[in-house]
Amino acid sequence: MALAQLQPVERNESGIETVLGILKQRLGEKFQTGQAVREQHAHTTSYIPVQAPDGVAFAETVEDVQDVVRICAEHRVPVIAFGTGTSLEGHVNAPGGGISLDLSRMDRVLSVNGDDLDCTVEPGVTREALNAHLRDTGLFFPIDPGANASLGGMAATRASGTNAVRYGTMRENVIALTAVMADGRLVKTANRARKSSAGYDLTRLLVGSEGTLGIITSLTLKLQGIPPAISGGVCPFPSVEAACQAVIMTIQMGVPVARIELINGIGMRSINAYSKLSYPEGPCLFLEFHGTEAGVKEQAETFGDVAAEFGGGPFHWTEVAEERAKLWKARHDAYWAGLGLRPGAKAITTDVCVPISRLAECIVETEADIAEAGLIAPIVGHVGDGNFHVMILVDTESAAEIEAAEAFVARLNMRAISMDGTCTGEHGIGQGKMAFLDIEAGAGLAYMRAIKQALDPKGILNPGKLMGAGRALD
Amino acid sequence: MALAQLQPVERNESGIETVLGILKQRLGEKFQTGQAVREQHAHTTSYIPVQAPDGVAFAETVEDVQDVVRICAEHRVPVIAFGTGTSLEGHVNAPGGGISLDLSRMDRVLSVNGDDLDCTVEPGVTREALNAHLRDTGLFFPIDPGANASLGGMAATRASGTNAVRYGTMRENVIALTAVMADGRLVKTANRARKSSAGYDLTRLLVGSEGTLGIITSLTLKLQGIPPAISGGVCPFPSVEAACQAVIMTIQMGVPVARIELINGIGMRSINAYSKLSYPEGPCLFLEFHGTEAGVKEQAETFGDVAAEFGGGPFHWTEVAEERAKLWKARHDAYWAGLGLRPGAKAITTDVCVPISRLAECIVETEADIAEAGLIAPIVGHVGDGNFHVMILVDTESAAEIEAAEAFVARLNMRAISMDGTCTGEHGIGQGKMAFLDIEAGAGLAYMRAIKQALDPKGILNPGKLMGAGRALD
Numbered sequence A, B: 001m002a003l004a005q006l007q008p009v010e011r012n013e014s015g016i017e018t019v020l021g022i023l024k025q026r027l028g029e030k031f032q033t034g035q036a037v038r039e040q041h042a043h044t045t046s047y048i049p050v051q052a053p054d055g056v057a058f059a060e061t062v063e064d065v066q067d068v069v070r071i072c073a074e075h076r077v078p079v080i081a082f083g084t085g086t087s088l089e090g091h092v093n094a095p096g097g098g099i100s101l102d103l104s105r106m107d108r109v110l111s112v113n114g115d116d117l118d119c120t121v122e123p124g125v126t127r128e129a130l131n132a133h134l135r136d137t138g139l140f141f142p143i144d145p146g147a148n149a150s151l152g153g154m155a156a157t158r159a160s161g162t163n164a165v166r167y168g169t170m171r172e173n174v175i176a177l178t179a180v181m182a183d184g185r186l187v188k189t190a191n192r193a194r195k196s197s198a199g200y201d202l203t204r205l206l207v208g209s210e211g212t213l214g215i216i217t218s219l220t221l222k223l224q225g226i227p228p229a230i231s232g233g234v235c236p237f238p239s240v241e242a243a244c245q246a247v248i249m250t251i252q253m254g255v256p257v258a259r260i261e262l263i264n265g266i267g268m269r270s271i272n273a274y275s276k277l278s279y280p281e282g283p284c285l286f287l288e289f290h291g292t293e294a295g296v297k298e299q300a301e302t303f304g305d306v307a308a309e310f311g312g313g314p315f316h317w318t319e320v321a322e323e324r325a326k327l328w329k330a331r332h333d334a335y336w337a338g339l340g341l342r343p344g345a346k347a348i349t350t351d352v353c354v355p356i357s358r359l360a361e362c363i364v365e366t367e368a369d370i371a372e373a374g375l376i377a378p379i380v381g382h383v384g385d386g387n388f389h390v391m392i393l394v395d396t397e398s399a400a401e402i403e404a405a406e407a408f409v410a411r412l413n414m415r416a417i418s419m420d421g422t423c424t425g426e427h428g429i430g431q432g433k434m435a436f437l438d439i440e441a442g443a444g445l446a447y448m449r450a451i452k453q454a455l456d457p458k459g460i461l462n463p464g465k466l467m468g469a470g471r472a473l474d
Helices: A013-030 A035-040 A062-074 A127-133 A151-156 A202-206 A240-252 A265-275 A293-309 A321-332 A334-339 A356-373 A399-418 A434-441 A444-455 B013-030 B035-040 B062-074 B127-133 B151-156 B202-206 B240-252 B265-275 B293-309 B321-332 B334-339 B356-373 B399-418 B434-441 B444-455
Strands: A055-058 A079-082 A099-102 A109-113 A118-121 A174-181 A186-188 A214-222 A229-236 A259-263 A284-291 A316-318 A346-353 A379-382 A387-394 B055-058 B079-082 B099-102 B109-113 B118-121 B174-181 B186-188 B214-222 B229-236 B259-263 B284-291 B316-318 B346-353 B379-382 B387-394
Touching (some): A013 A055, A013 A062, A062 A079, A062 A214, A079 A214, A109 A127, A151 A214, A174 A202, A186 B444, A202 B202, A202 B444, A229 A293, A240 A259, A240 A284, A240 A293, A240 A356, A265 A321, A265 A334, A265 A379, A284 A293, A284 A321, A293 B293, A321 A334, A334 A346, A334 A387, A346 A399, A356 A387, A356 A399, A399 A434, A434 A444, A444 B202, A444 B444, B013 B055, B013 B062, B062 B079, B062 B099, B062 B174, B062 B214, B079 B151, B079 B214, B109 B127, B127 B151, B151 B214, B229 B293, B240 B259, B240 B284, B240 B293, B240 B356, B265 B334, B265 B379, B284 B321, B321 B334, B334 B346, B346 B399, B356 B387, B356 B399, B387 B399, B434 B444
Parallel strands (some): A055 A099, B055 B099, B079 B099
Antiparallel strands (some): A109 A118, A118 A214, A174 A186, A174 A214, A229 A284, A229 A316, A259 A284, A346 A387, A379 A387, B109 B118, B174 B186, B174 B214, B229 B284, B229 B316, B259 B284, B346 B387, B379 B387
C-alpha cells in the first residue's frame, strides 16, 4: 500500500522528546531507542511499510504499563501496544511516532482453575506457551490463528483460526480482562462468572479494539478439556461449490466439527510440492473431529456420507496421531508452500468472511478475479465460518504489482461486504483496511468514533489505526 | 425496595407536555395515555413499585421509532423501550416519566436463512413466536429465559436460561442488530458474517445495555438444527455439594449437556406438591442431552456414571418426548410451584452467578442465610453456568418482610461478587441492582458512564437504570 494512503498522524516532536527523556530515566534498561529494535517493533508480517516508533518500553509489570501510559498521556505522545508483531494489517506501526509498549516480558500464567475451565494470564503469554503450561492438566486453549501470537494481541485483534467453528473466536473465549485505560487507570472488565448481565460489556468492547481503547494487562480465558478422541482427514471435491455445499450440510446436521478447512486447487498443488505429498490437486477439505471414540467415528462417517452426496471423496480419515499431525502440518505450512509457487516473491495476505451460503459464490468469483488480474494467489479458508484468506504473491519492488494486488484486495473486500459479509474475519483493520471499515460500518462508524473520543480523548492509544480521524457525532 | 432507594430522575414537565401533544398528533391511535395502559407498561414482574410513563407509543415501523426518539430528544424527554414487560429489575419503569416505546407490534420475522443457520426478526417477535415460525424448517432458536419474552428485550437484558450451558446467551447468539440511537439515527452494528474483526463490537455493546444506548429495531440471530435425538432425566443427590461436583466433572469431561438444572430440597417439595409428582425431596439435577441417537445415549450413561461417583442417582432418563415434556413442565412451573409454598405471598426473584468451583459453597451459604433470616425461598439454578435464582416469598404489604428480603438480596449479591462472580447472571441491573453494579464494576463504572455520556449525551434513553447518574471520567 502506498504510504500516502495511510492515515497521517501528526508528530508531536516536543512531547516525544520529553517522553524519551523521562522514560529513559524511569525505565533504564527496560527502555530502548536503537534503530534495530525500533524497526523490529514496527514489523508486521505485512507489506505495509515500516513506521518505527521513537522508543520501545519493555513492560514487566502493570505499574510499568501505567507509568508509560500516564507519561505519554501527559505529553500527548502515542502508545502502541506490541505483543509478538504477527499482526497483518500494520497494527503496530507508529505513523505519528511515539512509544511501542512491548508486553512480551509480561508472560506469566497467573492461575489455572481446572474446575472452572479457565485461566488468567498476562498479555505476553503466547498461545503455544499457554498450551505447554497446561500440558499436564488435561485442558487446552483452542484458539489457533496460525502464528504463535501473544494472547493479549489475539484479544486485541479478535483473532480466531482453524477451530473457531467449534470453539469460537477470542470474542467468545475471553471471560474478563484487565486493561490500563488512556488515563492510566487500571480497569477490570468482569469477574470470573461464565455469564453476566451486569452492565455494558467492556470485555467485548476491548476485544477487537486493536489497542485503541486500552492496553490489556491480563486475560481470563476459557479452557477446554482435551477430547478423549480426535480424528481427521482430507477430502477432495470436484468443485469449490460442492465443497461448500458439503460444509453447509455438515454444519446444518449439527456435526460438531472441530476444524473444516478449504484449500483450493492451486493451494493444494503448492502443498504437495512443498510437503512432498500426493493429495488430489483440486479443492480439498481438511477436517478434524473431537469427541468420544464412538463420537468421532460417527462424525467422520456422517461427513463422509455428506461429501459423497456432493460428489466428494473418498474421505480418508484416521485417529492415528502422527498421521493427523502430518496432515495439519501440511495445512499450517500452506503459507510457506504458497511462497514456493513464486520463488523470491512476498505474500500479501488478506482475509474476508461472508455468510456461508454466499461462500462458494464469493470464492469462485475471487478465483476468476485472480485469473483475470494475472495474479498468483492461493486460497485457504476456515470455511465453517465463511472465512477465507487469499495470499497474493508479489514482487514488492514492483509498484505495478503492488497496485494490482491492492486493487484486487479492494475488489475482494467490496465483494465480501456486498454479500452481507465483512472486510476482515480475523485479521483486523489496522492501517490496511480502514477504507473498507468506513464502508462496512456505515453510520456505525460515528458511534465507534464517539466511543474512542470518550475513552481516549487525547487520542494517544494507537492513533491512525482502525478508524483513524474523522467526525464522531454531530 | 423502598422507592427512596431508587435513582431519582427529575421530571421535565414542560418537555413532557410538549411531547405528549406532538405524539398524539403524529401517531394517532398508536399513542395512548390512559392510566391502565400506562401502568401496565411499568409493570415488571417484580416487587419494585410501578412508576408509570406519561404516554405509550406503539411503534409499527423503524420510522415510528425514529420519530419518537427524535421528538423526545428534541425536548429532552425519557424514552423507555418496552417488549413484553417480563423483566425482573424494574427495567421498564419511568422514574422521570416520559414515553414508553412499545415494540410489540414490530413482530415480523423478516428472513430465515437456513443455509446460514440465522434469521432476522423485528424486536417484538417473542421466542415462542419465532420457534413456531421455524417449526417446519428443522431449525430452532435455543435461548429460553422462562418467560415468553420478546427477542429485543432478551437482547437488551443479555438474557439466557436453561440451555445457555450448551448454546450460550444472547451475547453469543446475536449476530447483528439494527438500532435507533439517541439522536434518532439508525445504525446497523454488523453484517451477517459469523465472525468479524472489523472495528468495535457495537453488537455486544448494545446487547445488555438495557435500552440505555439505543432502541433495537431488528436482530439477526443464530439458529440451531433440531437435534436428531434428545434424552433427559432427573437425578437426586445426597447434597448440593455432591450435585455441584457432578456438574463440574460432567462439564470437564466435555459432555455437551444441553441443560443441567439444580433444584434444592424445598424447591423439589414445592414441585411435587404443585405438579403431583413424587421426585425425591432433596437436591436434584434436571438434565437434557442433544445429539444423535447414539450420542445422547452415551452422554446420559456418562452422566449416570459421574453421578454415581458422587453418591447421586439413580439417574432415570428417557428419550420419550412426552415424559421429557412432563419433566420440563415441572421445572418450568417451579415459579408457580414455589408460590404454592406460601399461599397469598408474592415472589421476589433474584439471580447471581459465580465460577462453578464456588457454586456449592455459594448455595450452601445462601441456604443457611435463608434459614437464619427465617425466609421461605426455594433455589433453582442453571448450574452448568454457575447461575442460580432465589425466589423469596414475601407478604409485600409487610415493610419488615420487604426489608428482610432486601437485606438478604444484598448479602447474596455481595456473596456472589466476593466469590469472583456477578450480581446478575441473566436478569440485568435495571433499578434493582444498581448499587451492586457499582461495587462489582469498580473503576469500570466510570468508563460505562463515559460511553453512555458519549452515545446519549442528553440522557433520554431509559434514565435512572443500569448505572444511573454519577461521574464519568475526570
